[in-house]
Amino acid sequence: MNRYPLWKYIVIVIALLFGVLYTLPNFFGESPAVQISSIKSTLKVDSALSGRVEQVLEQANLAPLNVVFDTAGAEGTVRARFKDTDTQFKAKTVLEKALNTDPTDPTYSVAFNLVPNTPQWLQSIHAFPMFLGLDLRGGVYFLMQVDVQAVANKRIQGLQSSARSILRDKDIRYSGIDRNGDAIEISFRDQDTMSKAKTLLADQLPELTLTDGPAGADPKIIATLKPDVLKTTTDQSVQQNILTLSKRVNELGVAEPIIQRQGADRIVVQLPGVQDVARAKDIIGRTATLEVRMVDESVTRGTELSAAVPFGSELFKTGKNAPVILYKDPVLTGDYISNASVSFDQNHQPAVSIDLNGDGGRKMRAATRDKIGKAMAVVLFEKGKGEVLTVATIQSELGSSFQITGMGTPQAAADLSLLMRAGSLAAPMEIIEERTIGPQLGAENIKKGFDSTMYGFLVVSIFMIVYYLLFGAFSVIALSVNLLLLVAVLSTLQATLTLPGIAAIALTLGMAIDANVLVNERIREELRKGNSPQAAIALGFEHAWHTILDSNVTALIAGIALLTFGSGAIRGFAVVHCLGILTSMFSAVFFSRGLANLWYGRRKKLTSLSIGKVWRPGDK
Amino acid sequence: MEFFRIKKDIPFMRHALILNAVSALTFVLAVFFLFHKGLHLSIEFTGGTVMELTYSQPANIDGIRKTVEDIGFTDNQIQSFGTAQDVLIRLPAKKGVSSSQQSETVLNALKAVNPDVQLKRTEFVGPQVGDELAHDGLMALLFVIVGIVIYLAIRFEWKYAVAAIIANLHDVVIILGFFAFFQWEFSLTVLAAVLAVLGYSVNESVVVFDRVRETFRDRKFGKLATPDVLNHAITSTISRTIITHGSTEIMVLSMLIFGGPTLHYFAAALTIGILFGIYSSVFVAAALAMWLGVKREDLIKPIKEKDETEGAVV
Numbered sequence: 001m002n003r004y005p006l007w008k009y010i011v012i013v014i015a016l017l018f019g020v021l022y023t024l025p026n027f028f029g030e031s032p033a034v035q036i037s038s039i040k041s042t043l044k045v046d047s048a049l050s051g052r053v054e055q056v057l058e059q060a061n062l063a064p065l066n067v068v069f070d071t072a073g074a075e076g077t078v079r080a081r082f083k084d085t086d087t088q089f090k091a092k093t094v095l096e097k098a099l100n101t102d103p104t105d106p107t108y109s110v111a112f113n114l115v116p117n118t119p120q121w122l123q124s125i126h127a128f129p130m131f132l133g134l135d136l137r138g139g140v141y142f143l144m145q146v147d148v149q150a151v152a153n154k155r156i157q158g159l160q161s162s163a164r165s166i167l168r169d170k171d172i173r174y175s176g177i178d179r180n181g182d183a184i185e186i187s188f189r190d191q192d193t194m195s196k197a198k199t200l201l202a203d204q205l206p207e208l209t210l211t212d213g214p215a216g217a218d219p220k221i222i223a224t225l226k227p228d229v230l231k232t233t234t235d236q237s238v239q240q241n242i243l244t245l246s247k248r249v250n251e252l253g254v255a256e257p258i259i260q261r262q263g264a265d266r267i268v269v270q271l272p273g274v275q276d277v278a279r280a281k282d283i284i285g286r287t288a289t290l291e292v293r294m295v296d297e298s299v300t301r302g303t304e305l306s307a308a309v310p311f312g313s314e315l316f317k318t319g320k321n322a323p324v325i326l327y328k329d330p331v332l333t334g335d336y337i338s339n340a341s342v343s344f345d346q347n348h349q350p351a352v353s354i355d356l357n358g359d360g361g362r363k364m365r366a367a368t369r370d371k372i373g374k375a376m377a378v379v380l381f382e383k384g385k386g387e388v389l390t391v392a393t394i395q396s397e398l399g400s401s402f403q404i405t406g407m408g409t410p411q412a413a414a415d416l417s418l419l420m421r422a423g424s425l426a427a428p429m430e431i432i433e434e435r436t437i438g439p440q441l442g443a444e445n446i447k448k449g450f451d452s453t454m455y456g457f458l459v460v461s462i463f464m465i466v467y468y469l470l471f472g473a474f475s476v477i478a479l480s481v482n483l484l485l486l487v488a489v490l491s492t493l494q495a496t497l498t499l500p501g502i503a504a505i506a507l508t509l510g511m512a513i514d515a516n517v518l519v520n521e522r523i524r525e526e527l528r529k530g531n532s533p534q535a536a537i538a539l540g541f542e543h544a545w546h547t548i549l550d551s552n553v554t555a556l557i558a559g560i561a562l563l564t565f566g567s568g569a570i571r572g573f574a575v576v577h578c579l580g581i582l583t584s585m586f587s588a589v590f591f592s593r594g595l596a597n598l599w600y601g602r603r604k605k606l607t608s609l610s611i612g613k614v615w616r617p618g619d620k
Numbered sequence: 621m622e623f624f625r626i627k628k629d630i631p632f633m634r635h636a637l638i639l640n641a642v643s644a645l646t647f648v649l650a651v652f653f654l655f656h657k658g659l660h661l662s663i664e665f666t667g668g669t670v671m672e673l674t675y676s677q678p679a680n681i682d683g684i685r686k687t688v689e690d691i692g693f694t695d696n697q698i699q700s701f702g703t704a705q706d707v708l709i710r711l712p713a714k715k716g717v718s719s720s721q722q723s724e725t726v727l728n729a730l731k732a733v734n735p736d737v738q739l740k741r742t743e744f745v746g747p748q749v750g751d752e753l754a755h756d757g758l759m760a761l762l763f764v765i766v767g768i769v770i771y772l773a774i775r776f777e778w779k780y781a782v783a784a785i786i787a788n789l790h791d792v793v794i795i796l797g798f799f800a801f802f803q804w805e806f807s808l809t810v811l812a813a814v815l816a817v818l819g820y821s822v823n824e825s826v827v828v829f830d831r832v833r834e835t836f837r838d839r840k841f842g843k844l845a846t847p848d849v850l851n852h853a854i855t856s857t858i859s860r861t862i863i864t865h866g867s868t869e870i871m872v873l874s875m876l877i878f879g880g881p882t883l884h885y886f887a888a889a890l891t892i893g894i895l896f897g898i899y900s901s902v903f904v905a906a907a908l909a910m911w912l913g914v915k916r917e918d919l920i921k922p923i924k925e926k927d928e929t930e931g932a933v934v
Contacts, residue, residue, distance in 0.1 A: 135882075145746075431744075432745075432746035432748065433743075433744060434742070434745075435741070435743045435744070436739070437741045438738070438740040438741060440740065441672070441741055445880070448878060448880035448882075449879065449883070452879040452883065453871075453875075455874045456870055456871035456872075456873075456875065457871070459874070460867045460870050463867070464867075499882055499883065500809050500812060500886070503809070503875060503883055503886055503887075506871050506872075506874070506875055507816060507868075507871065507872065507875075507890065510868035510869075510870070510872060511820060511823075513864060513867040514823065514868070517860050517863045517864045517867065518827070518860055521859055521860040521863070525856070546830060547827050547830045547831075550775060550826045550827075550830060551824075552823075553771060554768055554771060554772075554822040554823055554826055555816075555822075555823055557764060557767040557768055557771060557819065558768070558815055558818055558820075558822075561763040561767060562760055562812060562816075564760070564763065565756045565757070565759045565763060566757075566812065567756060569809050569812065570760075570808055570812045573809070573812040573816075574812070
């Protein structure tokens with residue numbers, strides 16, 4: 001009765017094989033590497049680059065362990081692995097020099113990185129090590145909130161002006177277009193014009209829902225943005241922000257950054273290994289949009305703070321050359337900038353050279369043609385507040401490429417050019433959560449988490465074997481298999497291991513023992529009742545199964561709730577907890593019975609089981 | 621080796637009233653402290669800034685406090701964390717102040733006093749994120765409770781479901797009571813622990829109830845009066861209960877001892893939860909089920925036939 005059919009053993013062997021193979025990559029560690037990715041959106045990294053990297057390294061006599069081209073994520077990267085950090089250092093310098101022929105306008109970002117040492121044959125079956133969470137390896141974490149209202153505002157503003165020009169083009173007379181909250185109200189003098197306008201607008205601007213204004217008053221159309229249009233707009237701007245962030249992060253030279261969308265309007269940025277938070281935040285968190293505006297010179301310079309601000313202009317108090325009064329209408333926004341780089345002006349002072357795309361060049365020319373000698377300002381908007389980056393006098397008509405001077409330091413010029421190059425954000429963002437974990441603390445966390453699991457596991461194992469003898473040993477083996485499978489599944493899913501995750505592994509092991517204890521106690525009980533050893537094994541597993549199922553389902557309910565409603569630490573905990581429950585059901589019921597069957601199943605005359613002393617009420 | 625040589629069923633239910641009175645008292649105390657002192661919520665819920673600093677010598681906490689207050693952060697909390705060299709600084713979120721820069725200001729001020737200070741970790745959480753977390757936490761708790769009640773009601777009967785959930789909420793409230801009384805920090809990880817305890821503690825009740833059902837079906841014991849059936853069920857599972865919890869507790873204690881400060885309160889919550897989990901599933905859940913009037917007929921009829929074909933095929 002205690003025999004498994006062959007297929008069950010096959011399942012067990014396959015599961016073990018899977019467990020070993022996919023747990024394995026976690027033990028190989030990492031080796032220093034150099035990662036090359038493209039900075040320019042026009043230039044894609046392809047496999048040809050990896051050939052070139054190899055060539056460059058060979059010329060410099062720096063032998064890499066291997067050079068891999070990888071297209072994970074949106075953009076391709078080439079990674080070269082080295083045996084020590086010394087070679088890695090030299091290689092970076094060499095590669096940077098060879099690939100970026102013009103250091104003022106780099107084409108590639110060459111960054112330090114750590115690459116897992118997983119052997120090729122394991123990688124080819126997609127066996128990769130688990131990611132380590134920031135709490136285990138150190139780095140910076142940002143959670144950013146995209147200002148959805150600002151996105152909607154911008155869109156509605158755009159539609160308002162479209163509506164205005166459409167009506168004007170067709171010569172339909174309206175008496176006013178006003179913005180009222182999130183709605184555009186267009187009023188007319190008579191009903192007839194209104195219905196004409198309505199047909200036209202419905203045709204031309206399908207993004208809008210058009211309703212008639214209240215009866216009795218002047219005829220009016222109330223136009224609102226369709227909800228699904230709003231949603232796509234938001235989606236697009238979040239996507240665009242992610243792209244912009246990726247570019248900025250690339251320029252920081254971070255290895256393996258994570259930039260993910262979370263929920264409808266949030267973006268998570270994780271920068272492993274980065275310790276200089278201030279600089280990271282400066283680049284990442286500069287939730288900025290750029291605008292080029294003309295200075296309103298109707299106000300005498302020097303009296304800006306006391307003078308009345310003319311209609312259509314606003315006062316900027318912070319930044320270089322501030323206070324200054326600028327026209328509200330921008331000449332140009334960041335969207336038109338195609339490239340920006342650090343350069344030096346004729347006085348050898350740091351400057352930023354800006355290239356505009358065709359449309360931008362045209363606008364710029366039109367705006368500056370008759371404004372030579374007048375002042376123009378570049379304003380950076382962060383969290384709705386503008387900071388004047390520079391005020392410059394227009395020397396001549398500006399075309400699609402021009403220079404901004406007066407940066408002060410080369411660093412300031414470099415930062416400004418980086419921001420301009422990376423493009424502006426589609427919607428303003430704000431950092432709402434931020435964490436930094438030192439690498440040393442990360443290493444401590446791993447050690448502590450690992451130690452606590454190991455010591456606990458050791459004590460439990462010793463107890464189980466002393467108390468249940470051979471069956472205890474079965475339980476310990478089953479428990480180890482559970483751990484093996486759990487780690488393998490987590491690695492396969494490429495889950496990110498965090499400290500709460502390690503805690504969940506420990507707790508799951510503690511709870512998984514329950515199933516083994518239930519089984520072992522049941523078998524003892526059946527023996528106590530006087531059942532034969534074979535029958536005791538069968539009945540023990542059978543009876544315990546109901547209880548194990550029930551109790552694991554309830555634990556799973558709790559786990560799923562954590563997974564559904566939790567975030568961050570809770571989610572990390574819950575993933576491991578849920579998977580652990582599943583693997584423990586497999587290992588404690590299916591696998592450990594397999595062991596018992598293998599050991600005892602074929603013996604016809606079995607007189608006793610090695611499950612510790614079974615005390616019977618009749619005994620003394 | 622075996623620890624348990626139980627000749628007769630232990631009359632647990634005879635003491636049910638007293639034990640539940642004790643239990644009720646602990647519960648009321650826990651609720652009292654929860655309202656009186658409140659939970660010391662971590663930054664994840666309240667929003668604000670946390671900094672973990674490390675010095676090469678034992679840190680002068682008073683000096684640090686003075687420095688931090690001098691630069692205008694009066695409403696702060698400064699304590700040593702783990703070792704004497706490590707310091708934890710907590711600053712509440714302020715409206716209008718760019719809180720992400722708080723940590724830089726503080727670090728610079730501290731560096732001016734003692735240059736060997738190192739930043740190990742900073743955390744800044746916006747108050748809005750905190751509110752959402754609190755909301756999500758409550759939702760998770762509700763979901764767990766409802767889910768478990770429904771499952772138990774289907775698997776057993778509503779009386780068992782009610783008894784189990786009351787017993788387990790009692791564990792949760794007592795854990796929270798401990799956190800309120802000692803003003804331990806209640807963080808997101810602790811919340812995860814509390815919810816895990818809820819699942820875990822229900823396990824315990826399920827094991828006992830499973831045995832109760834089985835005993836009711838048993839030809840020899842099934843005819844006994846309900847309290848005796850419960851006594852028998854609990855007695856037969858007590859060895860398993862203690863060994864299982866012992867093992868889990870070993871793991872959790874290992875975390876408490878070796879896991880370092882980050883896992884400390886997580887492990888503390890689990891430790892308390894497990895201890896009360898044993899007690900509540902034995903005394904509170906079983907006794908409540910008894911007082912709710914469970915009887916043989918509730919469980920036997922519908923399941924009997926099904927039982928032969930169910931499970932077992934492993």
